[in-house]
Amino acid sequence: MKNKQKAINVILTILPFVCIIILWAVVAILVNNAKVLPSMVETLKAFVALFSHAEFYLAFFGTLLRAIVAFFCSFIITFLLALTCKQNRNAIKIVQPIIALCRALPTIAVVLLLVIWTNSQIAPVIVTMLVVLPTVFNGVTSAFNTIDNELIETCKVFKVTKKDIFKKVQFPQIFPEMLTVIGSGLSLNIKLMVAAEVIAFTSNSLGHYLSLSNLYDATATMMALVLCTVITGLTIEFIFNAFAKKVGAWK
Amino acid sequence: MISIKNLNKKYDQKVVYKNFNIDIEENKIVAVLGESGSGKTTLLNIILGLTEFEGEIAGIKQPVSAIFQKDRLIPNLTVEENLKLVCPNVNVANALSSVGLAGCENLYPKSLSAGMSRRVAILRAIEYNSNLLVMDEPFINLDLAVKYSVIKLIKERQKNSPRTIIFVTHDIKEAVSLAERVVLIANGEIVIDKLKTPTNQEELEKELFLSITKGVTPT
Structure with missing residues (x-):
């Protein structure tokens, strides 16, 4: 059964x-028509071919690195904001408009502005960080809400030290949720990063590779790059979810 | 002695206590009875410092341990870790076998039955070296045999190292069996406040029963 x-x-x-x-x-x-929609075989051939080009590795790891940097900047900011909101009810009144503003940002316009203000390497990092911020904030906030306040109250009655409360009660309860947030957030970040790189024309990036493929009408390569982005995102999400399941085995 | 004077407590418009007074002698076991909503749990929470109130409370000596209505075991810790978190020096194997839970050290709370989980919560509170033990309906989810073995264990511990125990229950037999003094609360006032003696148990049970069921017509 x-x-x-x-x-x-x-x-x-x-x-x-x-x-x-x-x-x-x-x-x-x-x-x-392979220029409009290549077959699966053609796409797979293009996909395999990607790995024979040194530029692809530079582009792939460049994008991955930028996505990771953007995500962790966003994660640290949201973690601190969510922690502040958890400890001070009034803080949410200040934080909510910021989150709403980030949610309403027109991605493409902001990338173009950031390219003027910074450069094509930094602009996608900032925009991805801002765009993903509301999603990560919701995830982190709901992870914090999984902590049962009655358990903290109980620990305080029994005079458990603050260090032990954090180490043995709060952290293990939020950790599995955090891993899920990190997995899905990173996956989303890679997707957004590629889009931002296309607009910013960032060198050594999957976005740049995608733009060049578009210029040369290499649709199969474009499809292969999309496939590469999807596989990377799904793999990251899968690894973090599996890890979250393992550390949350007590649930 | 724990002394509560002029206690006032209300939830929105509902007055739970109005100028309530009670003194509780040190190292005695006191049972608090009363119907649902009579403020028994509120009284315990006030003693534990978990609820705001108006009035005076004196004589509570820390540390204090508690058994809450819910077991409140830490879900991500095993039974052993739950006990060690609160009582680092406890001999877990001995403690668990004293409540019939030998071999359950490595189980997580989710794999325990309601009765097993309750026993761990009881164990955590009685093993904790406190001056005051507060218990809110401590024996719910326990079958009769386990309930009376736990009552026996608490009595033994009390004999060896006495401390003040205040517990809330709906069960008259349970109250009379464990407590040295029984207090019945209704509408925020003490209706019955009696010491148990070796000769008045039956009479006390009867008096409590009649007082609680007053106005209730059996069908």
Whole structure:
């Protein structure tokens, strides 16, 4: 019974991907123009070919590094903001408008402005950091809300030290949620970073690679780059979710 | 002696206590009875310093331990870790076997039954070296045999190292069995306040029963 459910779960997870692949194959046959929509085989060939170019590695790791830097800047800021809001109810009144402002930012316009004010390397980092901030803030806030205040109250009655309360009660309770936030946030960041790099024309980036492929009508390479971005995002999310599941085994 | 004087407490418009007074002798076990909403838990929370109030409380000697209505075990810690967090020097294996939980050291609270979880919460409170033990309906979720073995354990501990114990319950038998003094609260006032003696147990139980069920017609 358990194995049957496991098999059903695996099938249900794979099913959407299979549907997308079938749809892709059918549309590619119908369109029959590799410049508009390359077939899966052509895309896979382009995907493999990417790994034979040294520039691709520079672009890939450049984007990854920028995405990680942007995410962790955003994460540290939101962590401090959420912590302040948790400790001071009035702080949320100041923080909410900032979050709302970040949510309303027109991404493309901000990238263009930031390119003028900074440079094409820094602009995508700042814009990605700002755009992802509301999502990460919500995630961090809900992670903080998973802490049961009654447990903290109990620890205080029993005179458990503040250090132990943090180390043994608060941190282990928020840690699995934080890992999930980091996984999904990083995945989202990579996607946003590539978009920002295209607009900012950032050198040594997947965005730049994508722009060049577009200029040269290399649709298969563009598709391969999209595939690369998707796989990277999904892999990061999967690793963090698995880790979160492991450290949250007590749940 | 714990002395509560002119205690006033209300939730919105509902007055729970108005000029309530009670003195509790040191190292005695006091049971507080009363119907739901009579302010029993509020009284315990006031003693624990968890609820705001008007009035005076004197004589509470720290440290204080508590058994809350909910077990409040730390979910990410095992049974052993839960006990060690509060009582670092406790012999976990011995303590657990004293409440029939031998071998449960490495279980997380989610894998315990309600009764097992309750026993761990009780153990945590009685193993903690406190001057005052406050218990809010401590024996809920315990079957009869376990309940009376835990009552026996508390009595033994009290004999060896006495401390003030205040507990809230709905169960008259439980109250009379463990307590040395029984207090019945209704509408924020003390209705019955009696010491238990070796000869008045039955009479006390009867008096409490009649007072609690006054006005209630059995069908």
